[in-house]
Amino acid sequence: MNKEQLLALNAIGKPVGIDVFFTIQQYVNQEAYWLNHEKLNEWCDSLEDDLVYWAPLRENILRRNRTPEISPSKVPLFEENKDSIIMRLRRNDSGMCWTEDPPTRQITAVSNLEIFHTDKVDEFEVHTVFTLYRSRFERDDSTLMGRRKDIWRKVGNDYRLAGRLILLQQSTLLTKNLNVFM
Amino acid sequence: MSMNIGSLIDHENGVIDRRIFSDADIYQQELKQIFSRCWNFVAHESQIKSFGDFITTYIGEDAVIVTRAKDNSINVMLNSCPHRGNKVCFAGEGKIRSFVCNYHGWAFGLDGKLNGMPENQLYDKTEGFNKSDWGLHKARVEVYKGLVFATFDEEAPSLGDYLGDFRWYMDAILDVDDKGTEFIPGTTRSVVKCNWKYPADNFVGDIYHALWTHLGAAESTLSASGGIQVSNENSYQSSVNGHGWEFSLANNFGNAATMGDKDIVKYLRSREDEITKRLGSVRAKMIGSVASAAIFPNFAFLPGYLTFRTFLPKGPMETELHSWTLVPSEASDEIKDKWRLGAMRTFSPGGILEMDDGENWEHATLGNSGYVTRHQKLCYAMDPTKGESIPIDLPGIVTKGQLNDANQRLFFKRYAEFMDAKSWADIPLAKKQF
Structure with a gap:
């Protein structure tokens, strides 16, 4: 999987039938459950080994400008593979992550699900939008919305996340951090 | 009236009054006394390599545009139209020939000069109006080894002395x-x-x-x-x-x-x-x-x-x-x-x-x-x-x-x-x- 493949996900394939749609939806919901309940190691185990997890920066660019807003060579917000996600999870599991104690409460609400066939029989193009709400301590509060363009791969009887492009909508993140996977 | 800040900071003993971290009047004093006076970092030269390249940022709370003009000079100017005050550039970066204000269409060059506006003749017939008086307000600019700094203070020392x-x-x-x-x-x-x-x-x-x-x-x-x-x-x-x-x-x-x-x-x-x-x-x-x-x-x-x-x-x-x-x-x-x-x-x-x-x-x-x-x-x-x-x-x-x-x-x-x-x-x- 690579970033160029993710940039090319434009919802032009043939929509999948109801059986595949329903099955993949269960996996998408399962993933959201893990992310919302701090079950990050379970989530990490479910990821494909060649995962590309990419959240580019957003920038305000004039329409007439020919250089693309999003490019694989720019500094991103996240650009992870499975190893770097495991590295990040070591922080959470260290027991010394003071700022996560008491823990953040978060909900990722996932909607606008669309699923398409790709030119690979075992890979599916999955589009969603999400609302990520976080509440911390007494009044800390943050809501972010974004769009996800995924590749989910059928492996045996499972569907596993192999690629994800996350398009947050804020060019200036109106929040102090992204202590979260989306 | 400005507050005496020296009385809030005992730098010798390392005792600091917390009000400097929250007081609204002190904050306004900072915008004037610090940000409008200092050499502020605004860009790296690599962000504005060639003619027409620009980025937008802030000096204190003042919105500024940083441009590379035709003569290769770097210009830093307020991102605010001198006509009614609207922002003239809403992009974070890009390449452009002129900045045209969305409000009335006043157009400014990469050097900040007012180049023209719709219905030019209205101003041609206006006694005492000179386009050269109404460019984007400019800051002084100096570069140290790739880092571009700007200041709005005419009295500030050189960047070299400042650093x-x-x-x-x-x-x-x-x-x-x-x-x-x-x-x-x-x-x-x-x-x-x-x-x-x-x-x-x-x-x-x-x-x-x-x-x-x-x-x-x-x-x-x-x-x-x-x-x-x-x-x-x-x-x-x-x-x-x-x-x-x-x-x-x-x-x-x-x-x-x-x-x-x-x-x-x-x-x-x-x-x-x-x-x-x-x-x-x-x-x-x-x-x-x-x-x-x-x-x-x-x-x-x-x-x-x-x-x-x-x-x-x-x-x-x-x-x-x-x-x-x-x-x-x-x-x-x-x-x-x-x-x-x-x-x-x-x-x-x-x-x-x-x-x-x-x-x-x-x-x-x-x-x-x-x-x-x-x-x-x-x-x-x-x-x-x-x-x-x-x-x-x-x-x-x-x-x-x-x-x-x-x-x-x-x-x-x-x-x-x-x-x-x-x-x-x-x-x-x-x-x-x-």
Whole structure:
């Protein structure tokens, strides 16, 4: 999987039938459950080994400008593979992550699900939008919305996340951090 | 009426009045006394390489455009139309020939000059109107080794005098070879609900927090090598004109190693001999060691990670953080890409280290909403090496041991000097010796 493949996900394939749609939806919901309940190691185990997890920066660019807003060579917000996600999870599991104690409460609400066939029989193009709400301590509060363009791969009887492009909508993140996977 | 800030800051004993971190009147005084006066970092030359390139940013709360004009000059001007005041550019970066205000269509060149407007004849027939009087208000601009600074104060000294001997230290990153440096494309912007001085004083001299704040994050990349190594053996704090660098000379690549990428450490090691020839053995250790640095008032960077950032004030209790990754231009694309990822995974909103910092600064700020709380003092007293001599020749006010509040005390001393000065004539500049 690579970033160029993710940039090319434009919802032009043939929509999948109801059986595949329903099955993949269960996996998408399962993933959201893990992310919302701090079950990050379970989530990490479910990821494909060649995962590309990419959240580019957003920038305000004039329409007439020919250089693309999003490019694989720019500094991103996240650009992870499975190893770097495991590295990040070591922080959470260290027991010394003071700022996560008491823990953040978060909900990722996932909607606008669309699923398409790709030119690979075992890979599916999955589009969603999400609302990520976080509440911390007494009044800390943050809501972010974004769009996800995924590749989910059928492996045996499972569907596993192999690629994800996350398009947050804020060019200036109106929040102090992204202590979260989306 | 402006408040006397010197009375709120006892820099000798390290006792600081908390009101400077929350008071609305003091904040307004800062916009005038500090941000409209100082040389503020606005861009790296690599962001505006050729004719028509521009970026937008802020000096204090003043929106500015930074452009490269046809004559190759760099221009910094207010992003505000002199006709009715609307912003003339809403893009963060790009390439353009002129800025046309959305409101009435007044058009400005890359040099800020008013070039024209719709229905020109209305002004041609207006007695006393001269287009040359109504360009975008411009700042003075100077560049130091790729870094572009601007000031709105006609009386400010040169950038060279403003930075003074701090340039000797800056060269440890900016002048390690003939090819110079560049920013990797992409500006990361985020908002922290803290006073801008918390991040500034953190970068100018607070390595102490790393021993506790970042313990968990350090497990991610450093657990195999024994975690964060900081001590006052063979480490220093240096301060010039309020700018500061706290650094180790013991562990050459301590910061770089925290990114968890061996190839960056290998690259820095491969450069060491040549940098030593160019800058001497002390500065050859400073590009990657355990260190942090800040240029007064709100521009900071971290050796090793090579993250560069500004803390833009957005009210007494809010700061907008803009950050970039700087790389040596001579490095291979592969190494630059490793820095792009390494800095992002540590020092960006989702970075394992930066995530911890914002939380601390927000709640340090918020507490001052309480009347009693904000009338308490803060302790900047740490001074464990008082009177110890410095065994090497270093410019500026040098303190032995990087675990020390020395640079932060001097930052606030400088802060008070600016806040209470009537003009630049009242603001002392350290004598240049290097």
